[in-house]
Amino acid sequence: MDPRHARYPFLAAARESVREADIGLAGIVAGDERHPAVERGVERVRRALIDGTVRPDPDAGRRWNPRAELLSYPVARVLVSLLDAPGAVEKYASAEADTAYERFTDDFENPDDGLKSTEDKAISLDALLAEFDLASRVSETDDGDGYRVAVGRYLALSSDLDGESWRLAARQLADGTVKVSAAELHELLREAVRQRVAAGLPTTVPDEIREGLVDEVAELQDTFTEVDVSRDIDVLAPDCFPPCVASLVERARDGESLSDPAEFALVAFLTSANADTDELLALCGVDTNTREKAVGYRADRVGDESGAQYAPPSCETMAAYGECPVADDADPTDDPRCDAVAHPLEYYEAALADAERAGE
Ligand code: SF4
Incomplete structure (x- = not known):
């Protein structure tokens, strides 16, 4: 193979x-x-x-x-x-x-660090261009500072890319070709891959x-589908967070690097609890550029553009991740509300209702 x-x-x-x-x-x-x-x-x-x-x-x-x-x-x-x-x-x-x-x-x-095994696994630019039927539609510029892409293929590959710079009006057009830098050509190839993977799905x-x-x-x-909560959660109330989320927030604030599933659970929960990206970052005490970018990116991706979003994992999945304090064998947290729920959002919903009743 x-x-x-x-x-x-x-x-x-x-x-x-x-x-x-x-x-x-x-x-x-x-x-x-x-x-x-x-x-x-x-x-x-x-x-x-x-x-x-x-x-x-x-x-x-x-x-x-x-x-x-x-x-x-x-x-x-x-x-x-x-x-x-x-x-x-x-x-x-x-x-x-x-x-x-x-x-x-x-x-x-x-392309080759001297190891035959590396050479075997690597792909060249020419091979990738040929794969996407671009070999005859992409050529290096005479001065070697970029490439020219046939305008039809350029439009097909750039139309879904974000940014004004991809618009044809912002480009040098000559002889039916569009000039791009090497980095931009790589972006177009990424888009070619995305289109191929998405085709037929x-x-x-x-x-x-x-x-x-x-x-x-x-x-x-x-892990991914939305939990069936009976009312819209439109309040961000950290006091009502379930023990699992409260613990994740605390650890994030302490600067702990959370595992990917734990970070996803935290961000998906906070997004479901109506936190926007800024509130999410503030709540988790994120202030360095790198971490802000990473978590902000995750928050943007978890929230779907249409408003739909991935729900945080269920209690069962949280326990399997080792992120449910109630299911911690060594030192279990006791929280009666957890006995009656199967999902952290259900807990949050119940806690919000209790808080509302107490304030009446
Ligand atoms: S039982 Fe569910 S809601 Fe309660 S701490 Fe565990 S995962 Fe969170």
């Missing part, structure tokens, strides 16, 4: 190698034990939606072989198609593209595969 395909599973040749290996998805999802490709596919989608990357979780300490890595891509496409979560397909495609972008820009800079999933992935979809759904 070509290790390059494991790093860039959206390549046409990677798809072909899956076909040639004659590995059907139905066979992968069947069986009593979870196939490594399915395990990694679940991680791929979870990481994409929570962390904006599809790289393996560095904290999980698990290494995936190239075969599982490659096969996890079609599994992830199916999983994201089966998920009923707002914006999941778009977020997934962006995460695949962002990860590919990190890898190919790194490959362009370090959500896909139609045959029943036998859908049935084989019921547990995996439920696991992801539990």
